[in-house]
Amino acid sequence: MAPTSSVALITGATAGIGAAFARDRAAAGMDLILVARDAERLDSMCADLTKEFGVRARPVAADLTTPEGLAAVTAVLAEEPIDLLVNNAGLGLNTSFLKSDVEAEQHLLNLNVVAVMRLTHAALPAMVQRGRGAIVNVSSVAGFAATMPGSTYPASKAWVTSFSEAVGMLVKHRGVRVMALCPGFTRTEFHQRAGIAAGQMPGWVWLRAADVVRQGMRDLRKGKLVSVPSIRYKMAVGALKITPRAVLHRVLPRGAKRMGRTVGDAQ
Numbered sequence: 001m002a003p004t005s006s007v008a009l010i011t012g013a014t015a016g017i018g019a020a021f022a023r024d025r026a027a028a029g030m031d032l033i034l035v036a037r038d039a040e041r042l043d044s045m046c047a048d049l050t051k052e053f054g055v056r057a058r059p060v061a062a063d064l065t066t067p068e069g070l071a072a073v074t075a076v077l078a079e080e081p082i083d084l085l086v087n088n089a090g091l092g093l094n095t096s097f098l099k100s101d102v103e104a105e106q107h108l109l110n111l112n113v114v115a116v117m118r119l120t121h122a123a124l125p126a127m128v129q130r131g132r133g134a135i136v137n138v139s140s141v142a143g144f145a146a147t148m149p150g151s152t153y154p155a156s157k158a159w160v161t162s163f164s165e166a167v168g169m170l171v172k173h174r175g176v177r178v179m180a181l182c183p184g185f186t187r188t189e190f191h192q193r194a195g196i197a198a199g200q201m202p203g204w205v206w207l208r209a210a211d212v213v214r215q216g217m218r219d220l221r222k223g224k225l226v227s228v229p230s231i232r233y234k235m236a237v238g239a240l241k242i243t244p245r246a247v248l249h250r251v252l253p254r255g256a257k258r259m260g261r262t263v264g265d266a267q
């Protein structure tokens with residue numbers, strides 16, 4: 001790729017929020033490096049975006065839960081200056097921690113936490129050296145409710161938000177932005193993959209992936225360290241922040257029971 005073009009590397013780019021990021025950045029004229037496991041789906045996505053927007057799009061098929069997959073993407077970051085890294089690939093588990101397979105919990109942490117840390121670590125020094133660049137780590141409103149009982153997912157997202165804020169503060173005066181993007185329920189393949197019966201959720205809770213990305217990119221331009229798309233989820237996060245933990249400990253499990261699953265199992 002020509003060194004003068006502006007390049008975005010997006011993980012989990014073949015579906016949901018990652019696919020919306022790929023489309024949004026292609027529409028903005030950025031060349032793309034797209035990462036996911038399904039090589040065929042990646043190839044067709046790259047071809048479609050190149051055809052529609054005239055940008056270059058390079059597929060990198062890699063499983064970010066494996067050392068080999070991480071090494072492949074880290075090598076790309078080492079060889080090519082990246083203007084925007086979107087650490088988006090993530091997964092949920094719809095199983096109580098008491099019943100879950102510990103390997104599945106580890107798998108979740110490998111993708112939601114370890115891959116985010118390693119790719120940020122690989123991309124950031126070159127951005128700081130160049131005095132420009134941005135990293136968006138896709139977190140979740142679930143990360144603001146880390147007091148919920150349940151699985152590792154909300155805790156992993158609390159880590160993503162805290163980590164992004166900390167690194168963002170570290171580099172913001174050096175021309176580089178790092179931001180946690182914290183969506184609420186968004187219509188994607190996430191819930192189906194996690195085995196969550198999303199049909200139980202009322203319509204008003206749902207966000208569109210394209211709206212999440214548009215609001216996230218707007219907040220990134222404003223220099224925010226944490227972005228929570230939509231007024232309703234901003235209000236929800238505000239309420240979670242000021243509610244005493246003792247109250248949350250009583251209220252959240254009751255709400256979860258009504259939803260028919262353990263709060264924090266996913267989403």
Ligand SMILES: NC(=O)c1ccc[n+]([C@@H]2O[C@H](COP(=O)([O-])OP(=O)(O)OC[C@H]3O[C@@H](n4cnc5c(N)ncnc54)[C@H](OP(=O)(O)O)[C@@H]3O)[C@@H](O)[C@H]2O)c1
Nearest residue numbers: 012014015016017036037038064090140185186188189190
């Ligand atoms: N949807 C929501 O309600 C919601 C809410 C808050 C936060 N989020 C967060 O948003 C992010 C994106 O989620 P989404 O809802 O867009 O999910 P999605 O529709 O299920 O898409 C997941 C993407 O990640 C890729 N992926 C999955 N496992 C991977 C692995 N091991 N290595 C590399 N790529 C992998 C998938 O492609 P392959 O299967 O081909 O690898 C796919 O492109 C996640 O971090 C999620 O936690 C989602």
